[in-house]
Amino acid sequence: MSSTTRRPLMAGNWKMNLNHLEANLLVQKLAASLTEKQLTAVETVVLPPFTDLRTVQTAVDGDKLLIGYGGQDLSPHASGAYTGDISGPMLAKLGCTYVVVGHSERRAYHNEDDALVNAKVKAALTHGLTPILCVGEGLDIREQGTHVAHCSDQLDGGLAGLTPEQVRQVVIAYEPVWAIGTGKTATPDDAQEVCGAVRQRLAERFDQETADQVRVLYGGSVKASNIASIMAQSDVDGGLVGGASLDAEEFAQICRFPEHLAR
Numbered sequence: 001m002s003s004t005t006r007r008p009l010m011a012g013n014w015k016m017n018l019n020h021l022e023a024n025l026l027v028q029k030l031a032a033s034l035t036e037k038q039l040t041a042v043e044t045v046v047l048p049p050f051t052d053l054r055t056v057q058t059a060v061d062g063d064k065l066l067i068g069y070g071g072q073d074l075s076p077h078a079s080g081a082y083t084g085d086i087s088g089p090m091l092a093k094l095g096c097t098y099v100v101v102g103h104s105e106r107r108a109y110h111n112e113d114d115a116l117v118n119a120k121v122k123a124a125l126t127h128g129l130t131p132i133l134c135v136g137e138g139l140d141i142r143e144q145g146t147h148v149a150h151c152s153d154q155l156d157g158g159l160a161g162l163t164p165e166q167v168r169q170v171v172i173a174y175e176p177v178w179a180i181g182t183g184k185t186a187t188p189d190d191a192q193e194v195c196g197a198v199r200q201r202l203a204e205r206f207d208q209e210t211a212d213q214v215r216v217l218y219g220g221s222v223k224a225s226n227i228a229s230i231m232a233q234s235d236v237d238g239g240l241v242g243g244a245s246l247d248a249e250e251f252a253q254i255c256r257f258p259e260h261l262a263r
């Protein structure tokens with residue numbers, strides 16, 4: 001399967017930004033900035049903070065917007081005494097289709113290791129959510145030149161114990177930590193090197209059909225000005241966009257990256 005048969009996915013990770021009123025405004029503006037043709041060609045998803053999800057659901061359902069949404073994290077547990085956590089069934093009930101798992105900020109600030117990330121991937125799948133499993137190396141690993149092995153290990157850990165059928169429902173995001181929020185984007189070749197290696201690893205660990213079907217995103221200082229060159233890489237199927245997704249027009253421009261969708 002070539003990259004042209006995998007539907008491009010642009011996901012806006014709002015991180016800890018925007019209250020529910022601002023969320024409503026941004027979703028409405030985003031939908032108004034994109035045509036039905038554009039929203040059909042490129043799957044467009046927002047990943048707001050938990051406190052905004054009900055508002056986003058109301059906006060999307062009320063106006064039948066062709067925009068998907070999801071959470072930025074989930075508990076590995078379905079319910080129980082886990083103060084402060086949010087479960088897969090709660091996200092699914094709000095109409096979420098996606099959930100980010102193993103973002104480098106969760107790994108760094110909440111000590112999430114591959115075993116926990118793996119449990120969260122499994123919880124997401126159990127509750128009908130598509131996990132966006134993040135992998136990526138820090139600057140030290142990049143400078144040592146061991147970034148491909150590092151990302152492959154995170155991939156193996158995150159997908160441990162899954163069947164090929166389950167892996168086909170997962171989205172992988174390669175986010176080099178040194179490129180997140182720094183304005184320092186990986187070159188298109190850097191993005192392709194690791195996204196290609198991720199796909200190759202999926203073929204080795206699972207099977208070729210799985211590797212061909214799974215969408216692999218790039219994330220790290222994606223902007224309207226650099227998305228086209230990143231998307232020109234054969235193994236990059238979309239973007240996981242942080243800062244630039246907080247501006248409706250910039251994110252809409254990112255979603256219009258294919259030349260024929262520009263107008």
Ligand SMILES: O=C(CO)COP(=O)(O)O
Pocket residue numbers: 013103175179180181182183219220221222240241242243244
């Ligand atoms: O972490 C990211 C998305 O999950 C990337 O963030 P920036 O686009 O702000 O660099």
